[in-house]
Amino acid sequence: MRFSIYRYNPETDNKPYMQDFEVVVNAGMMLRDALLNIKEQDESFTFRHSCGEGVCGSDALNINGTNGLACITPISPLKEPVEVRPLPGRPVIRDLVVDMTQFYHQYRSVKPYLIVHDPEPEEEYRQSPEEREKLDGLYECILCGCCSTACPSFWWNPDKFRGPAALLQSYRFIADSRDQATAQRLEELEGPYRLFRCHTIMNCTNVCPKELNPTKAIGEIKKIMLKNNT
Amino acid sequence: MSGMTAWLIQRVSAVYLAGFLVYFLVTLMICTPKSYADWHAWITSGVMSLAMTFFFLALFSHAWVGIRDVLLDYVKPFTLRLTLLVILASGLAFMALWVIRILLAGGSV
Numbered sequence: 001m002r003f004s005i006y007r008y009n010p011e012t013d014n015k016p017y018m019q020d021f022e023v024v025v026n027a028g029m030m031l032r033d034a035l036l037n038i039k040e041q042d043e044s045f046t047f048r049h050s051c052g053e054g055v056c057g058s059d060a061l062n063i064n065g066t067n068g069l070a071c072i073t074p075i076s077p078l079k080e081p082v083e084v085r086p087l088p089g090r091p092v093i094r095d096l097v098v099d100m101t102q103f104y105h106q107y108r109s110v111k112p113y114l115i116v117h118d119p120e121p122e123e124e125y126r127q128s129p130e131e132r133e134k135l136d137g138l139y140e141c142i143l144c145g146c147c148s149t150a151c152p153s154f155w156w157n158p159d160k161f162r163g164p165a166a167l168l169q170s171y172r173f174i175a176d177s178r179d180q181a182t183a184q185r186l187e188e189l190e191g192p193y194r195l196f197r198c199h200t201i202m203n204c205t206n207v208c209p210k211e212l213n214p215t216k217a218i219g220e221i222k223k224i225m226l227k228n229n230t
Numbered sequence: 231m232s233g234m235t236a237w238l239i240q241r242v243s244a245v246y247l248a249g250f251l252v253y254f255l256v257t258l259m260i261c262t263p264k265s266y267a268d269w270h271a272w273i274t275s276g277v278m279s280l281a282m283t284f285f286f287l288a289l290f291s292h293a294w295v296g297i298r299d300v301l302l303d304y305v306k307p308f309t310l311r312l313t314l315l316v317i318l319a320s321g322l323a324f325m326a327l328w329v330i331r332i333l334l335a336g337g338s339v
Contacts, residue, residue: 226234
């Protein structure tokens with residue numbers, strides 16, 4: 001099977017280029033396996049990967065134009081030559097490895113942790129099954145970055161727009177019955193950029209390898225904002 | 231303008247524009263005015279002229295939020311963005327004044 005891989009080594013190359021590889025494939029092979037094979041053919045080639053089963057979120061790549069995790073992308077249905085590029089819009093460090101600093105910065109700025117002003121309970125925080133259910137579809141995010149780097153609004157304003165991944169996490173804590181900083185979280189998202197650059201393009205939901213729905217979470221944040229304002 | 235206000239204006243005006251346009255076009259198709267006098271009487275009737283005024287109000291605010299969004303997305307240099315926003319605002323204000331003039335003139339004939 002033919003692969004066309006994005007290559008760029010800033011120390012030796014003036015410009016990025018696409019390099020072709022041939023990989024002998026077998027049934028059930030995932031893209032990550034093919035990339036490992038390519039690395040055997042050319043040891044200078046590099047990409048991030050770790051768990052190999054869609055849990056760590058390290059090998060998010062642009063595969064034939066669509067973001068996804070290489071380790072859970074079967075290669076048999078892919079169109080040949082399979083074009084593998086780094087996540088769009090991020091600075092390339094080398095080959096398929098990109099700099100995700102800005103993405104993590106946006107994640108950090110939504111304060112992705114419980115904020116509780118009351119004294120901590122002696123034993124544990126209590127939550128009813130219904131309250132816990134509200135976090136389903138939110139807590140599963142593995143921060144691979146497929147969504148934010150597929151979002152045109154994030155391409156144009158990655159320094160100001162929080163991006164779908166960070167906003168999904170913001171809603172994850174807004175929806176959490178134990179969190180006591182909803183007002184502060186909503187206030188932080190006001191203004192024309194941080195939340196409202198989202199134009200419901202839905203690329204995020206389309207590419208999410210965990211089948212989460214950041215667009216819906218963003219809509220829920222807007223709904224709560226509206227309710228609190230009126 | 232804050233994000234929430236702009237977003238709300240866009241949504242509310244969109245709903246009104248859609249509703250009014252459907253009503254306007256369906257009415258035109260079902261009971262087409264037979265003469266200019268009929269048309270004039272329909273357009274200048276109390277409710278219709280009020281609805282028409284709201285239509286243009288919604289149209290211009292919807293256009294303002296929408297095009298402002300495009301400028302915020304794509305135009306980064308501050309002076310260029312400000313210039314374009316001023317051109318947009320004055321263009322829309324000019325059209326709004328023109329519309330007011332037409333509506334007032336129509337009512338007084």
